[in-house]
């Protein structure tokens with residue numbers, strides 16, 4: 001019995017070893033991915049529900065590794081955050097998004113807003129505002145077209161968060177609270193944060209289809225947002241029934257597979273031409 005016990009430990013050791021090895025390997029490749037130009041942005045249409053037209057897109061990063069293939073963001077963003085690599089990667093995302101806004105405008109697609117996801121590391125990075133300012137200057141875009149998505153967890157330190165948010169607003173940027181309803185919400189601070197949009201998390205949108213008749217969290221968030229003068233974007237909309245309920249409750253915008261999955265630039269342009 002003793003012996004098999006020891007073998008068990010060896011088994012777990014090996015398993016753990018393998019996980020640690022894989023993670024180290026991924027981290028090493030992640031360090032080189034920017035230089036090797038392995039990242040791209042995909043863009044998911046966001047639809048204005050009052051016009052049924054696309055008003056903007058959310059930029060979602062993709063990592064195409066030559067041998068690992070497509071690595072999903074849920075797998076590499078946490079590593080990028082722990083290692084600090086998210087700072088240069090995040091800056092690349094912002095610069096690429098701003099250049100894309102400019103390019104669409106130049107090529108006659110009009111003023112398309114682009115939402116980018118900010119990680120907590122970037123939010124509290126001391127040169128965030130200077131970096132943003134410098135990219136805005138270089139690309140000369142209308143800053144309103146860049147939507148910065150933050151999450152509730154970033155606003156736990158209410159005082160610092162309020163200051164950073166005001167600085168971002170002073171640059172002329174638009175701010176959205178992502179995954180709303182999933183964190184410890186500073187519900188009471190929502191009124192004081194300079195936020196333009198709430199994005200209802202997709203878990204609550206899923207809930208609409210199950211509980212069509214019931215009052216649900218999504219409709220409660222819509223009611224509260226209206227009272228606070230905030231606009232709402234519903235994410236993860238997959239079904240016509242969900243869209244119906246959202247429209248009934250005057251939701252401003254929506255995104256999800258019902259309209260389109262995130263698309264590479266070329267396919268998004270085709271989507272716009274159709």
Ligand code: C2E
Nearest residue numbers: 060061073074077093117118119236237238256257258262
């Ligand atoms: P998120 O910001 O909440 O992005 C929405 C996620 O939902 C995306 O997954 C999107 O592809 C997916 N999605 C969109 N519509 C639907 C739908 O109708 N149904 C379902 N089931 N899913 C839908 P993705 O692209 O895999 O990104 C996952 C997360 O990775 C993002 O969640 C975001 O937190 C993070 N992420 C992505 N790009 C970046 C980035 O550039 N920087 C940072 N810091 N995080 C990023």
Ligand code: CA
Nearest residue numbers: 058117149178
């Ligand atoms: Ca987002």
Ligand code: CA
Nearest residue numbers: 178179199235
């Ligand atoms: Ca989200």
Ligand code: CA
Nearest residue numbers: 178179201202
């Ligand atoms: Ca999410």
